[in-house]
Amino acid sequence: MNDLATLIxxxxxxxxxxxVGLEVIAKVPQTLHxxxxxxxxxxxxxxxxxxxxxxxxxxxxxxxxxGLAAVVFGTLNVVGGFVVTDRMLEMFKTKKRGGSK
Amino acid sequence: xxxxxxDIGYLxxxxxxxxxxxxxxxxxxxxxxxxxxxxxxxxxLGVTLFAPSIKPQNFIWIGIGLAIGFVGGYFPAKRVxxxxxxxxxxxxxxxGGGAVALVALFEFLEANHxxxxxxxxxxxxxxxxxxxxxxSFAGSMIAFGKLxxxxxxxxxxxxxxQGFNLALVIFIAALSLAMLAFGQTNVALFIALLAASLVxxxxxxxxxxxxxxxxxxxxxxxxxxxxxxxxxxxxxNNALLIGGGLVGASGFILTLQMCVAMNRSLANVLFSGMGxxxxxxxxASKPQKQPKSYSPEDVAILLSNANSVVIVPGYGMAVAxxxxxxKELAGKLMAMGVDVKYAxxxxxxxxxGHMNVLLAEADVPYEQLYELEQINPLFPETDVVLVVGANxxxxxxxxxxxxxxxxxxxxxxxxxxxxxxxSKRSMNPGFAGVENELFLNDNTVMVxxxxxxxxxxxxxxxxxx
Numbered sequence: 001m002n003d004l005a006t007l008i009x010x011x012x013x014x015x016x017x018x019x020v021g022l023e024v025i026a027k028v029p030q031t032l033h034x035x036x037x038x039x040x041x042x043x044x045x046x047x048x049x050x051x052x053x054x055x056x057x058x059x060x061x062x063x064x065x066x067g068l069a070a071v072v073f074g075t076l077n078v079v080g081g082f083v084v085t086d087r088m089l090e091m092f093k094t095k096k097r098g099g100s101k
Numbered sequence: 102x103x104x105x106x107x108d109i110g111y112l113x114x115x116x117x118x119x120x121x122x123x124x125x126x127x128x129x130x131x132x133x134x135x136x137x138x139x140x141x142x143x144x145x146l147g148v149t150l151f152a153p154s155i156k157p158q159n160f161i162w163i164g165i166g167l168a169i170g171f172v173g174g175y176f177p178a179k180r181v182x183x184x185x186x187x188x189x190x191x192x193x194x195x196x197g198g199g200a201v202a203l204v205a206l207f208e209f210l211e212a213n214h215x216x217x218x219x220x221x222x223x224x225x226x227x228x229x230x231x232x233x234x235x236x237s238f239a240g241s242m243i244a245f246g247k248l249x250x251x252x253x254x255x256x257x258x259x260x261x262x263q264g265f266n267l268a269l270v271i272f273i274a275a276l277s278l279a280m281l282a283f284g285q286t287n288v289a290l291f292i293a294l295l296a297a298s299l300v301x302x303x304x305x306x307x308x309x310x311x312x313x314x315x316x317x318x319x320x321x322x323x324x325x326x327x328x329x330x331x332x333x334x335x336x337x338n339n340a341l342l343i344g345g346g347l348v349g350a351s352g353f354i355l356t357l358q359m360c361v362a363m364n365r366s367l368a369n370v371l372f373s374g375m376g377x378x379x380x381x382x383x384x385a386s387k388p389q390k391q392p393k394s395y396s397p398e399d400v401a402i403l404l405s406n407a408n409s410v411v412i413v414p415g416y417g418m419a420v421a422x423x424x425x426x427x428k429e430l431a432g433k434l435m436a437m438g439v440d441v442k443y444a445x446x447x448x449x450x451x452x453x454g455h456m457n458v459l460l461a462e463a464d465v466p467y468e469q470l471y472e473l474e475q476i477n478p479l480f481p482e483t484d485v486v487l488v489v490g491a492n493x494x495x496x497x498x499x500x501x502x503x504x505x506x507x508x509x510x511x512x513x514x515x516x517x518x519x520x521x522x523x524s525k526r527s528m529n530p531g532f533a534g535v536e537n538e539l540f541l542n543d544n545t546v547m548v549x550x551x552x553x554x555x556x557x558x559x560x561x562x563x564x565x566x
Contacts, residue, residue: 006337007222010333010334010337010342013339013342013343013346014330014333014334014342014343014346015346016346017115017330017342017343017344017345017346017347017350018330018346018347018349018350019350020119020346020347020350021122021346021347021348021349021350021351021352021354022350022351022353022354024119024122024123024126024347024351025122025126025351025354025355025358026126027126028125028126028355028358029127029128030362030447030448030454031128031454031457032125032126032127032128032131032454033315033319033355033358033359033362033452033454034186034187034190034315034452034454034455034458035125035131035135035454036122036125036131036355037190037315037318037319037322037352037355037452038186038190039121039122039125039134039135039138040122040322040326040347040348040351040352040355041190041193041194041197041322041325041348042135042138042139042142042193043118043121043122043138043142043326043344043347043348044194044197044322044325044326044329044344044345044348044349044352045142045193045197045200046114046118046142046145046329046340046341046344046345047197047200047201047204047325047328047329047332047341047345048146048200049145049146049149049338049340049341049344050200050201050204050329050332050333050335050336050338050341051166051200051203051204052146052149052150052152052155052163053149053152053154053155053336053338054204054207054208054211054336055159055162055163055166056152056154056155056156056159056160056163057154057155057156057159057211058156058159058162058207063207063210063211064159064162066203066206066207066210067162067166067203067207068162068165068166069199069203070200070203070204070207071162071163071166071167071170072166072169072170072173073170073196073197073199073200073203074170074196074197074200075166075167075169075170075171075173075174076170076173076174076193076196077174077193077194077196077197077200078142078146078170078174079170079171079174079175079178080174080175080177080178080189080192080193080196081174081178081190081193081197082135082138082139082142083174083175083178083179084178084181084186084189084190084193085135086132086135086136087178087179087183088183088186088458089131089132089135090132091183091457091458091461091462
């Protein structure tokens with residue numbers, strides 16, 4: 001059901017996203033490794049979009065339960081991920097005010 | 102809203118994610134970066150709610166799901182101690198992986214129900230995202246358990262574990278091929294595939310020591326991203342394709358950078374666990390020199406006689422939450438005219454930058470924090486080094502012992518100071534599972550016990566001088 005005409009744009013997008021991902025993380029100072037991991041962790045919470053779409057089209061109770069679990073997991077990932085990252089970066093700000101290189 | 106408008110929303114979100122990651126390359130703009138990513142996510146989720154495929158009667162379920170997730174995610178994330186951040190990230194990453202696996206399971210069941218069979222790009226990516234999502238879920242939960250100390254931090258394994266894991270990988274591959282060959286009809290096969298992937302996640306992470314968990318979490322983070330991207334193929338969704346692809350790739354680069362910081366290869370981190378179990382049991386039979394054990398009061402005398410003190414924090418300080426006590430002790434010493442510095446090793450703790458975060462939480466002034474290259478030349482002139490729960494990052498074997506798993510890792514040369522005081526719970530080896538000869542040196546004294554209690558006792562004893 002996936003003919004080549006619809007498939008090629010999808011593959012193009014995915015491959016280009018991977019290349020951007022490889023390039024965008026250049027030389028990150030070590031102190032930012034943890035916050036950056038945490039931020040990317042929050043961004044893959046975008047799977048919540050998938051969760052919303054499946055829960056939205058779910059028909060019977062079993063499928064709704066599956067979709068609901070996916071939405072809960074995804075929301076936890078997104079909300080928790082961003083809040084934790086924000087708190088971590090808050091700490092770094094305090095540190096930076098003390099003066100650095 | 103039309104599908105085109107939703108896709109424009111996704112394009113905006115994708116640009117926001119890329120821009121956010123770019124901003125996160127520098128400490129000055131990192132916070133802004135995180136905010137930009139939040140906006141991108143809000144837009145992606147917002148436009149999704151307008152998708153024509155969502156049945157109006159299901160909005161109630163969506164509302165319930167979002168509400169539970171928000172409350173369950175927001176408050177713990179706000180309250181979690183900074184020391185517990187690594188396991189929090191592991192947990193959240195696992196949930197993301199779990200969400201991907203659930204989406205894949207749903208799509209499989211639906212395709213099955215609709216009678217879509219045969220190998221297509223969708224069936225291949227469904228299977229792949231289910232496998233990777235499950236591995237990430239199970240692996241992250243083990244990483245969480247190890248960091249939360251529900252599970253022991255040391256490598257856990259059994260004989261032939263690597264063989265078992267390899268067999269499991271082959272089994273999963275065979276099962277996937279069988280599924281694709283038969284078309285998406287066999288629910289039992291798919292469930293078996295999910296179960297096998299969960300087991301693989303468990304058995305692959307179990308034998309890795311607690312010290313390497315940051316690398317593992319970072320790698321699993323990349324896995325979850327990858328799985329989310331593959332789910333984008335299944336749902337034909339640009340937000341998932343781009344967001345997932347970005348994280349899959351950037352997470353992998355980050356993982357490699359973390360390995361470089363520890364001077365190890367990724368393969369070494371993932372597969373060396375079994376080796377250290379064998380080494381640890383072998384060492385136990387050797388007769389050992391006994392370390393010198395001091396009481397907190399004796400340590401207080403040592404400290405009060407010093408002119409310069411360097412505090413080396415490590416994971417032990419993080420677990421015991423001793424950063425406030427350490428700062429109090431430092432304050433008393435400074436009031437007595439002692440010069441106090443903190444030496445922060447880049448990979449001390451369980452995540453790069455972990456110690457900076459902790460010390461910042463205790464309001465330690467930034468000028469007192471010294472990085473590895475700055476502090477190492479100063480150790481020979483230092484009277485007393487107080488090591489609080491650090492182990493592998495001060496192990497002199499890293500400098501010369503080619504057989505040591507940590508050989509080549511830059512360390513803090515604390516052994517060059519006149520006296521080294523080590524506050525540690527016990528003589529157990531650190532998370533790398535290697536013995537530390539520093540503890541047996543003539544100029545080293547040990548003070549055993551929980552770091553928080555020990556430091557508090559030293560601090561109280563210091564009041565007499």
